[in-house]
Amino acid sequence: MTRTSLTALLGVFFVLTPSTTQVAPPINVTLHCGNLRNKVVWNYDSLPPGLRFRVDVSQLWGSNGTLWVDPPHLQADVSFLFDPDNDYFLTVTAVLGENQSEPAPADGIDFSYYRNSPASQICSLDLPPVTVLEQQDHSVLLSFQHPWLLYQQKLSSHSGSRKKKRHEQPDDLLPVFKYDVTINQKQFADLSCSERVCEKMLPVDPQQEKHCVSITGVLDKIKVDGTQDYCALPVKGNKVVVVSVLVSLLVLAGVAMVFIMCCRQRTKASFGPPSSLDVSHSPFICTLTPVQETADKATCSVSSLHDQELLSNPSGEPDGDVQEEEEEEEEGYMGGDNLEEDLLESVNPYEKRCAV
Structure with missing residues (x-):
């Protein structure tokens, strides 16, 4: 047989033989269940175009069901399977076109929320x-x-008998x-x-x-x-906590009392007589401007003499010498002839102010 005829025969053989593609099954298929939330997850080495996953679910009481999952997702939510009066069984199969893999895991996953179920996986609540x-x-x-x-x-x-049992109770x-x-x-x-x-x-x-x-x-x-x-x-730990709290409260109470006493002392001191009212012993000093110096000189002198008189004669009776001096001053003032000349002669170029 020539090489050409052999090649043609192999070509006819591949054309007449149907093409079958081996699909690998999913690996590490695991069910996570609890608190009425269930999720089945798996792994897959490579994801060729068109590959899908089929989750087959069967139950002890009731009809079977199928879930389809498209890559890149590699998990399915089966939280609707939680009735404790039932047992469940599931597998995951990879499907590519008309070809499919073997179900995984090989013996499937059986689980139940019934605590005494013979299933291999019992789901519980927290x-x-x-x-x-x-x-x-x-x-x-x-x-x-x-x-x-x-x-x-x-x-x-x-649903079913479980609702019938519960509708009678409040x-x-x-x-x-x-x-x-x-x-x-x-x-x-x-x-x-x-x-x-x-x-x-x-x-x-x-x-x-x-x-x-x-x-x-x-x-x-x-x-x-x-x-x-x-x-x-x-108990010892509780006592330590209680003692610590009591000590803290006592310390805070002491600080509060000291603060209140300080505030009261400051309040009493603020109501005392102001220092500006204590002027009985302040000396009276006359400072006059050049224009007013002569005119107000007599007034300042009288005030100063009056203060001296109060100090020397507390009884308030007029002294003889002082009375004569006052009469002489009155006579000089009543004359008024030399008043203008005295003002001109006594003008001082420096300003003086009258201050207490």
Whole structure:
């Protein structure tokens, strides 16, 4: 057989043989579920054009369903699968045109929110935040919000017999939440709550310096787990805090009293008589301008003499010598003949001012 005929035969063989493309399945298919939120994720090495992913969902009670996901997305939201009365099974398949991969994972993923389900993956709820307060009588007080208030929007949307059971009870009546508490490896079982705020007082070992609480429960067939161990402060720590607060309050009260006393002293001092009114012992000094000096000289002299008289004669009776001097001055003033000449002779070029 010649080379040309061999090439032609191979060409006919490839034309007559249907082209099949091997599609690789997704890898690392994982389901994340909890708090009524479910998400399935996976990886894929290469994404050729036209590749799509199909998520096949089957359930124990009910019809099956299919979700399509286009790259580059490599996840699907399946939060609608949360009924605790049902079990679910899903797989992910890569599809390219008319070809498709094997479902992944090979044995599928089965899960359920029913706590006693035989499924390989059990989904649960997180307990709302818990407060632990240590009491003086060797006990602790637990308090937390009823879990139904956190998840009621989705849990109350169940159909079928679940709605029939709930329509007879009042809206404000919450379903019973049953839970167990463990404190320092000591278990308190079969506790229950149907109030909006669940509270429980439990005894503790006084020999233990630290009291840590773990809580697990069941709400409407769904498992509820605490997100952590909730620890209370020891009694000694509480006493230190109380003493520190009291000392701080006492210090602030002392500072406030000192401030008030200082303000009162300043207020009393501000109401005393002003210094400007104390002029009884101030000397009287005359300073006159050149024009007014002679005219006001007599007035200044009289004022000065009057002050001297008050100092020398406190009784106020006129002295003989002073009286004679006053009479002489009156006679000189009443004359008035030489007044103009005296003014001209006594003019001083320097200005004088009368000041106290």
